[in-house]
Amino acid sequence: MATDLFRDLPSVDRLLQDPYVARLLLEQPRDLVVQAAREALEAARVALRDGQANGVVAALPRAVEARLWAAIRPALAPVINATGVVIHTNLGRAPLSQDALAAARLAGEGYTNLEYDLGAGARGSRHALVTDLLRRLTGAEDALVVNNNAAAVLLALSALAQGREVVISRGQLVEIGGGFRIPDVMRQSGATLVEVGTTNRTYAADYEAAISDDTALLLRVHTSNFKQVGFTHTPSLDELVDVAVRHGLPVVDDLGSGSLLDTSRYGLGREPMVQESVAAGAALVTFSGDKLLGGPQAGIVVGRARDVTHLKKHPLTRAVRPDKLTFAALGATLVHYLRGEAETHVPVWRMISASLDALDARCRVLVPALPLPATVVEVSATVGGGSLPGETLPSRAVAIASSSPHRLAAALRTASTPVVARIEDDRLLLDLRTVLPEQDALLGQVLREALAPFVG
Numbered sequence: 111m112a113t114d115l116f117r118d119l120p121s122v123d124r125l126l127q128d129p130y131v132a133r134l135l136l137e138q139p140r141d142l143v144v145q146a147a148r149e150a151l152e153a154a155r156v157a158l159r160d161g162q163a164n165g166v167v168a169a170l171p172r173a174v175e176a177r178l179w180a181a182i183r184p185a186l187a188p189v190i191n192a193t194g195v196v197i198h199t200n201l202g203r204a205p206l207s208q209d210a211l212a213a214a215r216l217a218g219e220g221y222t223n224l225e226y227d228l229g230a231g232a233r234g235s236r237h238a239l240v241t242d243l244l245r246r247l248t249g250a251e252d253a254l255v256v257n258n259n260a261a262a263v264l265l266a267l268s269a270l271a272q273g274r275e276v277v278i279s280r281g282q283l284v285e286i287g288g289g290f291r292i293p294d295v296m297r298q299s300g301a302t303l304v305e306v307g308t309t310n311r312t313y314a315a316d317y318e319a320a321i322s323d324d325t326a327l328l329l330r331v332h333t334s335n336f337k338q339v340g341f342t343h344t345p346s347l348d349e350l351v352d353v354a355v356r357h358g359l360p361v362v363d364d365l366g367s368g369s370l371l372d373t374s375r376y377g378l379g380r381e382p383m384v385q386e387s388v389a390a391g392a393a394l395v396t397f398s399g400d401k402l403l404g405g406p407q408a409g410i411v412v413g414r415a416r417d418v419t420h421l422k423k424h425p426l427t428r429a430v431r432p433d434k435l436t437f438a439a440l441g442a443t444l445v446h447y448l449r450g451e452a453e454t455h456v457p458v459w460r461m462i463s464a465s466l467d468a469l470d471a472r473c474r475v476l477v478p479a480l481p482l483p484a485t486v487v488e489v490s491a492t493v494g495g496g497s498l499p500g501e502t503l504p505s506r507a508v509a510i511a512s513s514s515p516h517r518l519a520a521a522l523r524t525a526s527t528p529v530v531a532r533i534e535d536d537r538l539l540l541d542l543r544t545v546l547p548e549q550d551a552l553l554g555q556v557l558r559e560a561l562a563p564f565v566g
């Protein structure tokens with residue numbers, strides 16, 4: 111009976127002769143079109159076998175085209191973030207500034223002085239490219255950039271504590287997300303974990319009591335994505351440095367996001383600032399390039415010259431070195447801070463500092479352009495990226511009431527430019543705080559297209 115079932119399916123050759131498919135053959139490599147035709151036929155066979163005969167054969171030419179586009183389109187594509195989570199790790203964290211993009215483009219387009227000292231006409235070091243900027247901005251003696259902050263922490267522990275002990279508070283043995291667990295990283299570096307204090311309370315004296323001849327350093331880890339409330343205590347960095355200095359030990363401070371700007375000026379709590387950790391005497395401070403810094407993915411280490419030099423010489427450094435695009439984008443991002451224009455030029459800070467009036471006005475432009483009834487509602491955005499847990503920023507969203515908000519959300523996710531929204535109380539919410547203002551027109555257009563099938 112199987113032959114009967116598949117009777118109407120054309121052969122690959124016949125399918126390639128279909129005018130619609132033949133047109134694809136004129137524009138695209140033959141083997142890719144043939145492959146797409148084979149896959150489309152196989153999918154049709156499965157559909158027929160499963161009793162879904164309706165229109166399967168007629169839809170074959172379009173199915174070939176869809177499979178062809180899916181194969182040649184880069185899998186990584188732009189998405190509009192309407193979630194209200196500013197630093198959304200799943201959506202690629204920080205969007206880059208125009209200057210950072212331009213710098214990355216220039217660096218990628220041709221050759222650069224990545225490792226060439228133009229003055230001396232000799233080999234240079236990529237690690238020198240952003241050192242001066244980082245020193246000026248943070249007050250540190252030296253700096254090193256690696257691929258991400260996870261690599262920075264692993265490198266710091268490997269270089270300074272392999273085969274020795276690292277003292278850390280029990281309350282800071284955290285999992286950051288994506289499987290990054292401090293105890294695992296510690297083990298990987300070859301350091302031995304010495305936990306002190308209790309889950310909720312750790313004192314400077316606990317660190318002091320745990321120090322032995324085998325102690326390499328004291329580690330402080332920002333708890334980033336969770337918040338302890340109630341009966342808690344953690345020594346200040348000053349206290350920790352005090353203990354460490356008395357024993358001739360370094361303090362390594364993993365800030366996670368870290369910030370060069372004071373988040374409390376934006377109605378948020380205070381995310382630890384890199385400059386303050388340096389000033390407090392941390393030997394090394396590590397933080398991410400693509401969290402609140404608002405730059406490309408990178409791990410930044412700043413601190414004492416002696417300790418940074420130690421890291422630079424470690425063999426792991428070569429394995430975690432960033433490429434030229436990262437250095438270009440990071441350098442341009444740091445210049446925004448140096449020029450005092452981060453708030454207006456770095457997208458993450460533009461989003462955080464956007465006024466409610468501005469967000470409200472943008473929502474009101476969008477609402478009448480939509481094919482479904484929508485309203486402007488008050489919502490709460492978050493910073494995300496493991497910074498400021500539990501803290502929210504008042505925001506404004508376009509709300510679309512629906513009996514099937516999940517279907518609306520799915521339609522938006524699969525639109526020509528995917529839009530990621532959130533659902534609250536059976537409403538689809540599009541929080542404009544995380545939509546780049548330059549994307550508003552595109553967002554309106556995508557919404558009109560994607561929501562059209564739900565009208566009436």
Ligand SMILES: *Cc1c(COP(=O)(O)O)cnc(C)c1O
Nearest residue numbers: 258259260332334366367398496
């Ligand atoms: C986010 C984070 C990391 C990991 O940083 P990546 O840049 O994502 O590798 C490490 N430690 C803390 C405390 C963090 O918040």
